[in-house]
Amino acid sequence: MIFNMFKVYNKNSCPLKELENNSVDSLITDPPYGISYQHNYWDKDLPKKEIWENSLLKVKPGGFGLVFSSVRLMHRLMVDLEDSGFLIKDVLFWSYLNGMPKSRNVGLLIDNELGVESEKAGEYKYVQGYKKDGADNYKTEHKHKLTPSSDIGKKYDGAGLGVKPAYEPIILIQKPLEKGLNIAQNILKFGTGSLNFEGSRLPYEKGEGKVGHNPHEKGRVPANIIRTDEFNDGYDKFFLVPKVRQHKEDFNFHPTLKPVGLMHQLVNLATFENQTVLDPFMGSGSTGIACIELKREFVGYELDESYYKIAERRLEAIIKTPKLF
Ligand SMILES: C[S@@+](CC[C@H](N)C(=O)[O-])C[C@H]1O[C@@H](n2cnc3c(N)ncnc32)[C@H](O)[C@@H]1O
Numbered sequence: 001m002i003f004n005m006f007k008v009y010n011k012n013s014c015p016l017k018e019l020e021n022n023s024v025d026s027l028i029t030d031p032p033y034g035i036s037y038q039h040n041y042w043d044k045d046l047p048k049k050e051i052w053e054n055s056l057l058k059v060k061p062g063g064f065g066l067v068f069s070s071v072r073l074m075h076r077l078m079v080d081l082e083d084s085g086f087l088i089k090d091v092l093f094w095s096y097l098n099g100m101p102k103s104r105n106v107g108l109l110i111d112n113e114l115g116v117e118s119e120k121a122g123e124y125k126y127v128q129g130y131k132k133d134g135a136d137n138y139k140t141e142h143k144h145k146l147t148p149s150s151d152i153g154k155k156y157d158g159a160g161l162g163v164k165p166a167y168e169p170i171i172l173i174q175k176p177l178e179k180g181l182n183i184a185q186n187i188l189k190f191g192t193g194s195l196n197f198e199g200s201r202l203p204y205e206k207g208e209g210k211v212g213h214n215p216h217e218k219g220r221v222p223a224n225i226i227r228t229d230e231f232n233d234g235y236d237k238f239f240l241v242p243k244v245r246q247h248k249e250d251f252n253f254h255p256t257l258k259p260v261g262l263m264h265q266l267v268n269l270a271t272f273e274n275q276t277v278l279d280p281f282m283g284s285g286s287t288g289i290a291c292i293e294l295k296r297e298f299v300g301y302e303l304d305e306s307y308y309k310i311a312e313r314r315l316e317a318i319i320k321t322p323k324l325f
Helices: 049-058 074-083 106-114 151-155 183-190 260-270 286-293 305-320
Strands: 006-009 024-029 059-068 087-095 119-128 139-147 167-174 225-227 276-279 297-301
Parallel strands (some): 006 297
Antiparallel strands (some): 087 167
């Protein structure tokens, strides 16, 4: 489907044949993390390096990119990006409060290993699942709350296997400037080569302490920590983006939906108005929505037809009822 402000393709983004070389200003994407998140079939592996090599060709010299990743595998993704020719400039941390640790009570595992029955200590409501195709797929069961019975199990009661996740890394990359050009010459030739700090300043909150001797009237420049939710710890250096509560929009069942507010920050940082953003893994289209709202052109690819249709629907809706910022 091709509109003025966006072009989206229901196909594998590996070849990127529809795009001319040096035709997009920025690469902003949330690819598979390769961790089989919630057993999603598309998340078994990291993307092939070829996708990054082809993306590099499409981005203009000096163009910046922002690529989401996971704490466990960002090192591999960074190597792939670098080996494909991108420069690694920074890693932004998108920080939030409502991540859940994937863990087990080690004390109960020990009881089980010893063949000892753990003690029942009340009940709790267990909710599993999410909305698919607009239908509620939640399963609720009452489960017994257990505590370890064996002495060694009691010692390890509550011990776990992983800390609560509170951030996701976003790798800031750049395609090298054209050989022989300095930054100014590269910008004059391609319009790419710098981050858009003035377009991504974050207004101060009312009554908030200002940083530095001469605080800018439009707010602070973005930091490499992007915070979600409100942290009441007195820090005022970071910007806040509320984490999306899954399935705010009924029809959107994408399991790794990114908040549009967060995508706004990234689009504002990496691009200027009327520039073009490529997302080779668009999912339900959150990058595209932010682009349209911020007057950027968008090119997106999504392999899965059901996610593609959600993206198309969300993008069409935003074109019909724009909420331009
Ligand atoms: C992490 S999700 C993106 C979610 C998106 N940020 C959102 O807010 O909806 C990654 C997406 O990439 C898609 N994908 C995986 N491999 C692909 C490929 N080779 N070409 C196009 N899409 C692909 C998956 O189907 C999945 O929807």
